[in-house]
Amino acid sequence: MSSKSFILAVIDGLTPALLERGLEGGRLPMLQALVEEGTYATGVTVFPSLTPVCLSSIATGAYPDVHHIPHLSWYHRGKRRVVEYGSSFPAMRAVGARQALRDSIFNMSHEHLSPNAATVFESIEDAGLTPAAINFTCYRGRTRHAIKLPGLASRNRWYEAVYGPKRFFFFNLFESDVTGAPIAVRSRLEGSIDAYAGVVGRWLVTRDGFDFLVFYLPDHDYASHLAGPQASIDALTRADAAIGQLADAAGGLDELLDRYAVVVCSDHGQTHVDASVRLQDSFGDLDVYPGRRRSGPEGFDIVVTASNRCGMVYRLEDCRLDIRALAERTDGARGLDVVLFREDRVAVARRGGQELRFRPESGGWRLDGDPDVLDESLYPNALERSWRALACPNAGDLIVTTADGFDFVDLGGRSHVGGGSHGSLGVSDSTVPIIGAGFDRSPLSDRPVITELAPLALAHFGIEPPASMAPAAEPTRA
Numbered sequence: 001m002s003s004k005s006f007i008l009a010v011i012d013g014l015t016p017a018l019l020e021r022g023l024e025g026g027r028l029p030m031l032q033a034l035v036e037e038g039t040y041a042t043g044v045t046v047f048p049s050l051t052p053v054c055l056s057s058i059a060t061g062a063y064p065d066v067h068h069i070p071h072l073s074w075y076h077r078g079k080r081r082v083v084e085y086g087s088s089f090p091a092m093r094a095v096g097a098r099q100a101l102r103d104s105i106f107n108m109s110h111e112h113l114s115p116n117a118a119t120v121f122e123s124i125e126d127a128g129l130t131p132a133a134i135n136f137t138c139y140r141g142r143t144r145h146a147i148k149l150p151g152l153a154s155r156n157r158w159y160e161a162v163y164g165p166k167r168f169f170f171f172n173l174f175e176s177d178v179t180g181a182p183i184a185v186r187s188r189l190e191g192s193i194d195a196y197a198g199v200v201g202r203w204l205v206t207r208d209g210f211d212f213l214v215f216y217l218p219d220h221d222y223a224s225h226l227a228g229p230q231a232s233i234d235a236l237t238r239a240d241a242a243i244g245q246l247a248d249a250a251g252g253l254d255e256l257l258d259r260y261a262v263v264v265c266s267d268h269g270q271t272h273v274d275a276s277v278r279l280q281d282s283f284g285d286l287d288v289y290p291g292r293r294r295s296g297p298e299g300f301d302i303v304v305t306a307s308n309r310c311g312m313v314y315r316l317e318d319c320r321l322d323i324r325a326l327a328e329r330t331d332g333a334r335g336l337d338v339v340l341f342r343e344d345r346v347a348v349a350r351r352g353g354q355e356l357r358f359r360p361e362s363g364g365w366r367l368d369g370d371p372d373v374l375d376e377s378l379y380p381n382a383l384e385r386s387w388r389a390l391a392c393p394n395a396g397d398l399i400v401t402t403a404d405g406f407d408f409v410d411l412g413g414r415s416h417v418g419g420g421s422h423g424s425l426g427v428s429d430s431t432v433p434i435i436g437a438g439f440d441r442s443p444l445s446d447r448p449v450i451t452e453l454a455p456l457a458l459a460h461f462g463i464e465p466p467a468s469m470a471p472a473a474e475p476t477r478a
Contacts, residue, residue: 007262011217015431030253038437042431044385051137051221061120072084106162118468130166131212144163145162201245205246229428264434264435266434273418276407278306279313283313306411309402313397323343336402337426340389346368347390351374355373
């Protein structure tokens, strides 16, 4: 057990390639100093490589089969409606903007996140320590926080309060302390959310106000979506400066690392996209929901939810086709890559007309078919990530990804053509940088996975990880 506090800084959408280019160009003084003082590794995220899924995995130390957050846009079978966490503003309007805001701000961390998946914030506070989070969207904790916008609270009485970390700051909606920080969302193009985080983080470090802090910086991902993953260096320099404010508050880098163990990571990568495709087009002869007619899914064949570079297809009870037949509809479709589904308690991956069947067996994997379908050099840790994504109870019956250069059109008709996107199994979407500094020895494995970060933080404090933070070698059976 260490006497140091722990800071986990998450720069959304940062790729190893952009980080390394920024380091070589001398534009990232804080990250450069942390690399020189610590350890740098290239890690792997979960699948789908989309922010709600990835941040939930960071918070719970678990894959989607455990935490139950399947995608950025998904079909809630129990409530028979589409959940949309914010693919785009038109997508949120397509499902109802008010409902989309409730889902992304409140329901994801409380109703949708499995009650059996303990968060790092809950485990830290249960041990008598003080957890903190800034702008982190998977935030469930033990302390009740009242909303700071009375008008919103009065119109949504169920949401007058949420349960989060003891020290909790969430885009000015929830603020456990008065810090003097500016409005977070005034200008994302200029990095206002990261600037807000920097001020709050500085306030906390100055007061030594936490034992564990998740310091979330999302503005880089926004910039990368617009300009592409190799053209967002200005946003990355602002994220570097925000982390630098923590060191300034401590009195310098040496003082920061004397008091804190620091991990900086990304939640997923990004890939440049030049063209978009509609997943619905593979099922043109079927009645696809959401559609132009009727307000609910009754009478439809399938539900299609697609966003970024991953889509899901949910088979409804009146559909005349079985799941395999639905999967075969995507064969040869322009812009599509890997198609995943389950059949007879075995996972099936199809790509380019070839098929691989796989399942866990004796601590490894039993494979039948063409192993090149999920070539490790193209799709890192694909068997583990695919199996666990399919085992998520909220996942679609099919999970479909796009080929490099392609993006799915979302429910609002938007895509990221000309910029960056993510969500697939591909190496560019799936690979993340991880830096660790201030530890007695390197905290990182040779090929770390983001699910290791929560258990790492708990081990730092001598806290036994909960059973839900299962090791990657023991996937949940489908």
